[in-house]
Amino acid sequence: MSSVEAEERTEARAPTDISNPNTFHKVVDCQWACPAHTPVPEYIRLIAAGRYSDAYMINWHSNVFPGVLGRTCDRPCEPACRRGRVEKEPVAICRLKRVAADSKDDITGRLPKPAARKNGKRIALIGAGPASLTVARDLLPLGYHCVIFDGDPFAGGMMRTQIPKFRLPERVLDEECGYILGLGPETRFGERIDSLKSVLDEGYDAVFVGCGAPRGRDLDIPGRKEAAEHIHIGIDWLASVSFGHTTAIGKRVIVLGGGNTAMDCCRTSRRLGGENVQVVVRSGFAEMKASPWEKEDAMSEGIPIHNFLVPKRITHEGGKLTGVVFEKVKAEYDAKGRRKLVPAGEPDVHMEADDVLVAVGQENAFPWIERDVGIAFDEWGMPKVDPVTMGSTHPKVFFGGDAAFGPKNIIWAVAHGHDAAVSIDLLCRGEDVRKRPGPLVSLASQKMGIHDWSYDNDVSLDLRFKVPHAPQEMTLKDVNMEVELGYNQELAFKEAQRCLNCDVETVFEQKLCIECDACVDICPTDCITFTKNAPEPELRGQLTVPAKNLTQDIYVSGALKTGNVMVKDEDVCLHCGLCAERCPTGAWDMKKFYLETAKAYACSR
Amino acid sequence: MTYITKPKLHHPGLKTNKLGYTHRDYEGRISTLCAGCGHDSISAALIQACFELELEPHRVAKMSGIGCSSKTPDYFLGQSHGFNSVHGRMPSVLTGANLANRNLIYLGVSGDGDSASIGLGQFVHSVRRGVNMVYICENNGVYGLTKGQFSATADTGSKAKTGEINADSPIDLVSLALMLGATFVARSFSGDKKQLVPLIKAAIAHQGPALLDIISPCVTFNNHAGSTKSFDFVRDHNEAVNKLDLVPPRKEITADYEPGTTELVRQHDGSYLKLAKLNAQYDPTNRNAALAYLQERMKAGEIVTGLLFVDETAADLHGHLNTVEAPLNTLGEADLCPGAEMLESINDEYR
Numbered sequence: 001m002s003s004v005e006a007e008e009r010t011e012a013r014a015p016t017d018i019s020n021p022n023t024f025h026k027v028v029d030c031q032w033a034c035p036a037h038t039p040v041p042e043y044i045r046l047i048a049a050g051r052y053s054d055a056y057m058i059n060w061h062s063n064v065f066p067g068v069l070g071r072t073c074d075r076p077c078e079p080a081c082r083r084g085r086v087e088k089e090p091v092a093i094c095r096l097k098r099v100a101a102d103s104k105d106d107i108t109g110r111l112p113k114p115a116a117r118k119n120g121k122r123i124a125l126i127g128a129g130p131a132s133l134t135v136a137r138d139l140l141p142l143g144y145h146c147v148i149f150d151g152d153p154f155a156g157g158m159m160r161t162q163i164p165k166f167r168l169p170e171r172v173l174d175e176e177c178g179y180i181l182g183l184g185p186e187t188r189f190g191e192r193i194d195s196l197k198s199v200l201d202e203g204y205d206a207v208f209v210g211c212g213a214p215r216g217r218d219l220d221i222p223g224r225k226e227a228a229e230h231i232h233i234g235i236d237w238l239a240s241v242s243f244g245h246t247t248a249i250g251k252r253v254i255v256l257g258g259g260n261t262a263m264d265c266c267r268t269s270r271r272l273g274g275e276n277v278q279v280v281v282r283s284g285f286a287e288m289k290a291s292p293w294e295k296e297d298a299m300s301e302g303i304p305i306h307n308f309l310v311p312k313r314i315t316h317e318g319g320k321l322t323g324v325v326f327e328k329v330k331a332e333y334d335a336k337g338r339r340k341l342v343p344a345g346e347p348d349v350h351m352e353a354d355d356v357l358v359a360v361g362q363e364n365a366f367p368w369i370e371r372d373v374g375i376a377f378d379e380w381g382m383p384k385v386d387p388v389t390m391g392s393t394h395p396k397v398f399f400g401g402d403a404a405f406g407p408k409n410i411i412w413a414v415a416h417g418h419d420a421a422v423s424i425d426l427l428c429r430g431e432d433v434r435k436r437p438g439p440l441v442s443l444a445s446q447k448m449g450i451h452d453w454s455y456d457n458d459v460s461l462d463l464r465f466k467v468p469h470a471p472q473e474m475t476l477k478d479v480n481m482e483v484e485l486g487y488n489q490e491l492a493f494k495e496a497q498r499c500l501n502c503d504v505e506t507v508f509e510q511k512l513c514i515e516c517d518a519c520v521d522i523c524p525t526d527c528i529t530f531t532k533n534a535p536e537p538e539l540r541g542q543l544t545v546p547a548k549n550l551t552q553d554i555y556v557s558g559a560l561k562t563g564n565v566m567v568k569d570e571d572v573c574l575h576c577g578l579c580a581e582r583c584p585t586g587a588w589d590m591k592k593f594y595l596e597t598a599k600a601y602a603c604s605r
Numbered sequence: 606m607t608y609i610t611k612p613k614l615h616h617p618g619l620k621t622n623k624l625g626y627t628h629r630d631y632e633g634r635i636s637t638l639c640a641g642c643g644h645d646s647i648s649a650a651l652i653q654a655c656f657e658l659e660l661e662p663h664r665v666a667k668m669s670g671i672g673c674s675s676k677t678p679d680y681f682l683g684q685s686h687g688f689n690s691v692h693g694r695m696p697s698v699l700t701g702a703n704l705a706n707r708n709l710i711y712l713g714v715s716g717d718g719d720s721a722s723i724g725l726g727q728f729v730h731s732v733r734r735g736v737n738m739v740y741i742c743e744n745n746g747v748y749g750l751t752k753g754q755f756s757a758t759a760d761t762g763s764k765a766k767t768g769e770i771n772a773d774s775p776i777d778l779v780s781l782a783l784m785l786g787a788t789f790v791a792r793s794f795s796g797d798k799k800q801l802v803p804l805i806k807a808a809i810a811h812q813g814p815a816l817l818d819i820i821s822p823c824v825t826f827n828n829h830a831g832s833t834k835s836f837d838f839v840r841d842h843n844e845a846v847n848k849l850d851l852v853p854p855r856k857e858i859t860a861d862y863e864p865g866t867t868e869l870v871r872q873h874d875g876s877y878l879k880l881a882k883l884n885a886q887y888d889p890t891n892r893n894a895a896l897a898y899l900q901e902r903m904k905a906g907e908i909v910t911g912l913l914f915v916d917e918t919a920a921d922l923h924g925h926l927n928t929v930e931a932p933l934n935t936l937g938e939a940d941l942c943p944g945a946e947m948l949e950s951i952n953d954e955y956r
Contacts, residue, residue, distance in 0.1 A: 451609075461612075514641070514837075516824065517796060526619065545619060546618070561837075574614060583640060
């Protein structure tokens with residue numbers, strides 16, 4: 001090889017390796033963004049086809065709680081959705097999932113059966129929330145004896161205690177927890193663990209800690225102690241409402257905090273007698289941690305959100321709370337773009353209230369883990385956890401959900417549970433927990449005829465459909481009445497049709513291409529360019545429409561007959577298949593990419 | 606052909622021209638031609654050229670005859686005027702339309718069958734008369750609609766898909782146009798939009814008869830080994846004499862070019878054709894030399910492409926006939942029907 005050749009080779013962008021599952025997985029933006037990597041487009045197509053039970057089962061295997069998540073998921077898939085980059089809004093993935101759960105037939109016959117024979121291994125699961133339940137579900141069919149501990153008398157964890165029933169009806173949670181309890185774990189509910197050592201002493205083969213982040217952060221400002229009777233910690237108060245211990249609140253309520261817990265607190269207050277309920281947040285509106293739709297729902301119930309106000313002291317009279325004094329602040333940014341809240345120099349604000357709910361964050365708490373059992377903690381009091389195996393520094397103890405890396409959300413807890421279950425299974429079989437089974441992947445042509453594909457490639461131009469709500473005059477009167485009615489089947493079909501089928505991949509066969517440009521000419525989003533190869537940054541600039549979105553890969557072929565390469569910017573491809581239809585030689589094909597992450601009960605063992 | 610319509614959604618980063626249009630606003634209906642047809646690339650090049658020229662679609666009239674090529678006006682400029690005439694008669698219809706309204710831009714879209722066989726007489730007379738038009742011949746050397754018989758432009762010795770060898774001599778529309786007085790003559794290849802788009806733009810800007818002979822492989826019947834109009838053959842034998850850039854009238858030309866490498870040709874409308882010479886000897890303003898060179902290279906089996914001839918002093922049919930400036934449909938009754946007295950005085954002239 002001459003030196004000139006060598007230089008050219010190092011400079012030009014290497015062809016895309018489509019044998020690496022990540023290549024096409026990344027194109028399925030929703031699935032890639034989902035912590036549990038749920039095959040989203042596949043189940044959306046099944047919903048469009050009216051095959052709700054099949055759609056549900058795909059979800060169930062992947063995310064364990066489709067009915068719960070279809071109402072409460074944090075939806076990392078939706079901001080990732082490609083549709084949001086070619087028109088205004090992403091596909092309503094989350095609410096379609098709910099349709100699958102609501103419209104399915106009885107699927108109990110399709111669930112794994114309790115293991116006929118036990119394998120003799122005993123696993124302790126601490127906490128009965130989504131992470132532990134996922135571990136139990138993945139291990140029980142294999143014959144593991146799982147013992148689930150929880151301080152509360154029911155399964156569900158934070159899904160039951162912290163999510164109000166007007167967002168998540170109890171029957172939905174009971175049903176999906178029931179599928180797991182039906183696999184026959186030993187439940188030790190109502191039994192609070194106060195020593196990990198004592199659990200380990202019971203001789204389990206592995207212990208999974210999925211106890212959540214159970215401590216609500218408090219406020220330490222003047223007047224807090226004096227007016228304590230009417231100041232409540234958000235998550236504790238929500239739990240108390242959930243269990244029916246709390247049934248009323250004052251007429252004037254101030255909720256402190258800008259996260260989803262704050263949104264649940266204010267909306268619950270509206271239903272328990274709060275007439276003048278206000279949310280007060282330190283930060284600006286856009287920086288609030290609450291999901292945009294949760295903020296919208298709160299505001300639509302007549303709850304104002306006040307921003308840039310920092311609580312300074314609680315006012316009280318004769319031991320009774322009268323309100324909160326706030327300092328006005330403004331945001332300032334330093335050279336590095338970090339935000340700092342500084343006093344705005346305006347007079348303080350006093351807001352009157354009968355009750356104050358504090359929802360300013362949650363903390364992990366492990367007072368029950370002895371520091372000498374072999375589990376290392378970091379400087380913030382969090383256990384050191386391997387993000388791949390979910391293992392701690394103790395070979396038999398695993399963590400997951402909020403207990404592992406601090407408060408996240410349900411779908412992360414499920415993803416952790418799957419990974420921990422794989423680890424526990426490997427551990428119990430005496431194998432290396434770091435040698436992980438790969439995902440199950442398939443790639444199959446969808447061609448049925450010259451213009452026939454086994455998916456509906458005609459791109460819908462509909463905008464996102466709104467989810468119907470129950471009338472507010474009814475929902476505000478009943479803390480248990482579900483607000484969202486969900487899509488009916490007709491709306492679900494239309495919304496499902498908005499999905500671009502990103503899992504039906506454009507696959508390019510270099511040796512068949514005659515460089516006729518037909519694909520370039522037909523592509524509605526100008527994704528495809530035939531050009532001279534160059535280092536990636538230059539190559540991106542050479543495209544018909546430069547590929548400026550660096551979070552999206554470009555698909556590059558090897559050198560063609562003319563010396564050019566095919567470059568496809570994956571960013572806004574509609575997956576309409578027109579490139580493949582207009583290709584005279586079949587160099588383009590539409591192939592469905594299906595990926596299921598390894599589960600303990602469903603990977604090659 | 607394709608069954609679904611091309612989705613309306615487009616790339617959010619698409620450029621718009623001064624009219625606020627993206628290139629997608631110049632599209633027509635989805636093509637019903639075979640997948641990979643060279644004609645579709647020509648349609649795409651026309652779309653790109655009209656987008657870049659910032660043409661208002663209603664200022665363009667697309668005329669065509671019969672054949673695969675003549676179907677294509679349906680697939681670009683969906684908002685423009687169009688007339689799909691009978692076989693080989695596009696030049697007459699275009700001439701008539703042009704005489705009635707000289708303010709429109711006329712794109713005559715034809716093929717080798719429509720122009721070189723049934724419509725050859727029409728072709729030569731429209732060029733000879735100097736009709737201000739862009740005459741596009743989408744040239745694939747075969748009758749695609751009737752399953753690939755040789756057309757009149759097929760080269761001697763070219764092999765049909767059935768194995769037959771062509772014994773007849775080809776008609777070269779470029780040479781014909783040069784002989785007949787066309788003032789803008791170019792040849793290009795559907796598979797080379799970098800060359801084709803500027804040529805279309807320059808042809809549209811040119812005020813006079815402009816011929817674009819565009820080799821456009823028929824993927825179904827004429828894209829095999831032995832064909833002289835296949836993608837591979839054209840790529841291997843393409844001899845581009847120059848590289849064209851159209852500089853719009855408002856843009857000042859500042860750069861100095863080394864003599865002999867770049868030539869500037871000023872057009873009627875004040876725009877410039879900037880020609881980068883790939884063949885230093887080739888002079889695109891010399892009609893006779895162009896003819897001789899084309900003959901010589903044709904004998905050598907090469908396909909000469911690029912801007913082959915341009916005459917910046919072009920005049921057109923309206924100038925020859927001294928016709929009225931305004932389109933006929935804007936004239937009032939008094940102008941169109943000046944009365945019996947006027948008729949009488951005209952008749953007197955001939956008595």
